[in-house]
Amino acid sequence: MAAMKWWGWGLDGVEFTHDDKPDLAPFIERVLGIQVGLPTAAPVRFEDLPVPQPDLPDGLRRALEEAVGPDAVSADRLDRVVHARGKSLRDLILQRRGSLTRIPDVVVRPASEHQVSAVMRTALEHDAVLIPFGGGSSISGSLEAPGDETRPVISVDMARLDRLLDIDAPSRLARVQAGVSGPDLEAQLATRGYTLGHFPDSFPHSTLGGWIATRSSGMQSDRYGDIADLTKGLRVVTPSGTLVTRPVPATSTGPSVRQMVLGSEGRLGIITEATVEVRQLPEKRVILGYLFPTFAAGLAAMRALAESECSVSVTRVSDARETQFSFATRKTPTIVDRLQSRALREFLVRRLGFDVEAMALSFIGYEGSEAHVTRERKAVGRIVKAHGGLCIGSGPGALYDQKKFDTPYIRDFLLDRGVAGDVSETAMPWSLLAPVYDAVIAAGERAFADLGVMGYLMCHLSHSYHAGACLYFTFAFTPTPGGDILAEYDVVKSAIQQTFVDNGATLSHHHAVGTEHARWLGQDISQPGVEMLRALFDGTDPGRHLNPGKIV
Numbered sequence: 001m002a003a004m005k006w007w008g009w010g011l012d013g014v015e016f017t018h019d020d021k022p023d024l025a026p027f028i029e030r031v032l033g034i035q036v037g038l039p040t041a042a043p044v045r046f047e048d049l050p051v052p053q054p055d056l057p058d059g060l061r062r063a064l065e066e067a068v069g070p071d072a073v074s075a076d077r078l079d080r081v082v083h084a085r086g087k088s089l090r091d092l093i094l095q096r097r098g099s100l101t102r103i104p105d106v107v108v109r110p111a112s113e114h115q116v117s118a119v120m121r122t123a124l125e126h127d128a129v130l131i132p133f134g135g136g137s138s139i140s141g142s143l144e145a146p147g148d149e150t151r152p153v154i155s156v157d158m159a160r161l162d163r164l165l166d167i168d169a170p171s172r173l174a175r176v177q178a179g180v181s182g183p184d185l186e187a188q189l190a191t192r193g194y195t196l197g198h199f200p201d202s203f204p205h206s207t208l209g210g211w212i213a214t215r216s217s218g219m220q221s222d223r224y225g226d227i228a229d230l231t232k233g234l235r236v237v238t239p240s241g242t243l244v245t246r247p248v249p250a251t252s253t254g255p256s257v258r259q260m261v262l263g264s265e266g267r268l269g270i271i272t273e274a275t276v277e278v279r280q281l282p283e284k285r286v287i288l289g290y291l292f293p294t295f296a297a298g299l300a301a302m303r304a305l306a307e308s309e310c311s312v313s314v315t316r317v318s319d320a321r322e323t324q325f326s327f328a329t330r331k332t333p334t335i336v337d338r339l340q341s342r343a344l345r346e347f348l349v350r351r352l353g354f355d356v357e358a359m360a361l362s363f364i365g366y367e368g369s370e371a372h373v374t375r376e377r378k379a380v381g382r383i384v385k386a387h388g389g390l391c392i393g394s395g396p397g398a399l400y401d402q403k404k405f406d407t408p409y410i411r412d413f414l415l416d417r418g419v420a421g422d423v424s425e426t427a428m429p430w431s432l433l434a435p436v437y438d439a440v441i442a443a444g445e446r447a448f449a450d451l452g453v454m455g456y457l458m459c460h461l462s463h464s465y466h467a468g469a470c471l472y473f474t475f476a477f478t479p480t481p482g483g484d485i486l487a488e489y490d491v492v493k494s495a496i497q498q499t500f501v502d503n504g505a506t507l508s509h510h511h512a513v514g515t516e517h518a519r520w521l522g523q524d525i526s527q528p529g530v531e532m533l534r535a536l537f538d539g540t541d542p543g544r545h546l547n548p549g550k551i552v
């Protein structure tokens, strides 16, 4: 997997553009009050970055070279800067400014579990800090060393542990090395006819180990489960040896050690291998678009779907604001597209009585045999109809499926124009969905008003469960002229996060805690819960050599 840009999302040369989306510039100008024509705020040049000299004593360097080989030890400036942070908005703003704090002194690239163990021993012997690095896509500040860290900092890049080792076909279990990226994993599984079915939006630039260490969730989680469901067995190099959990379907061996590693963000050890549940590649896969008269109707339909016997792969419904945004990102329409959308609009307004400003765009995904997909589409169609919704076919779903991995580039596009854009996501029981949504929208709007800025806050439901769902909020605002963008971002982000925990929702459904969300942990899992985690981390890693400062 190629390294991402040091200052932004994805690969060099790949960017989000509004050129082929004629409605986007007017939309952004209307809601954020900026002219999108030309970028106004470029990142500093790499040559001008004040990259500090590495703190890498000769003895430590030699020991690391013995552990992984000289070619796999790098103190290169770019390598160290790329591994310094993840891709949270704060990370992006600081990197773009050239504000480097405690960057790693060295990057090592082990190629086996044996080498990971040797790196662990070396770090303990030399009193150095280890930060496991998967794809570097963390959005919650899970990768940066504490600013006041005085010990040498080693970033352990897992990219060379990238192989599918074995498939236990009767059990549908795959043994996989933890550094494998999403695309590499799916390509290796596909040659054997399988899929993991885990497709987070960060899929091209994230890894199996990172997913496990952050309790990630992918778009098709309604069918396949979250990574916590998919991960059955683990191998983890810890300060006291290699921890192994068996890939059994269920076990009664006390509190689950497997669950303790899930979401541990590198604080308990380095995950080298996981045994994950895989499924045969589906014969058919389709995502259909639907429109509901309102977001409330869409939410009610998703709840009814979760309660029904239907088994779909994707459930997603956007509020009216996000629906307007999605329409604004449509590519230049053909004459046929224009005629079709005019006819659809007429039908929605005149025949169904929709208010186009209030309607909610939804996607529902189906996977499995032809017969299964046909049966499910019919059953879902009845539920959608009962909630006033309408199927608009597979075209919008196919488009959404294609462009979902491009969307992450939009935060850089906005930052290039001086605008802050970010996300906050949560989960709650179905009964709390509407109150949490209303409270968050009110809190976000209040934050924009208090700051005196133009902002836009939108939401969609993703990931439905029997007892509840995930709500995913996206926001953007134009900072005050000459204002501190990070301080203003904190006001908006905190207002949203605080509203989650004040209203019975969790601080994050799948983006993890890191440093960004740590201040809400006690309100989410209670103070004794925080103390239990602290005891777990301190007991496993008394010298605090493993990614210190994250989670608690």
Ligand SMILES: Cc1cc2nc3c(=O)[nH]c(=O)nc-3n(C[C@H](O)[C@H](O)[C@H](O)COP(=O)(O)OP(=O)(O)OC[C@H]3O[C@@H](n4cnc5c(N)ncnc54)[C@H](O)[C@@H]3O)c2cc1C
Pocket (backbone or CB within 6 Å): 009, 086, 087, 088, 131, 132, 133, 134, 135, 136, 137, 138, 139, 142, 143, 158, 178, 179, 199, 200, 201, 202, 205, 206, 207, 208, 209, 210, 211, 212, 213, 214, 215, 216, 217, 218, 219, 264, 265, 266, 267, 269, 270, 271, 272, 408, 510, 511, 512, 547, 550
């Ligand atoms: C634009 C964007 C979209 C995103 N979309 C989604 C999404 O749809 N769903 C979702 O769940 N998340 C999403 N994320 C968040 C992020 O991609 C996930 O947290 C992902 O799981 C991180 O994987 P990674 O390999 O990049 O890990 P990294 O970012 O490299 O690391 C994340 C944490 O895991 C630890 N870690 C990494 N590898 C190991 C290992 N082998 N052993 C022990 N610890 C390890 C690191 O030390 C760090 O604490 C998104 C992020 C961005 C920026």
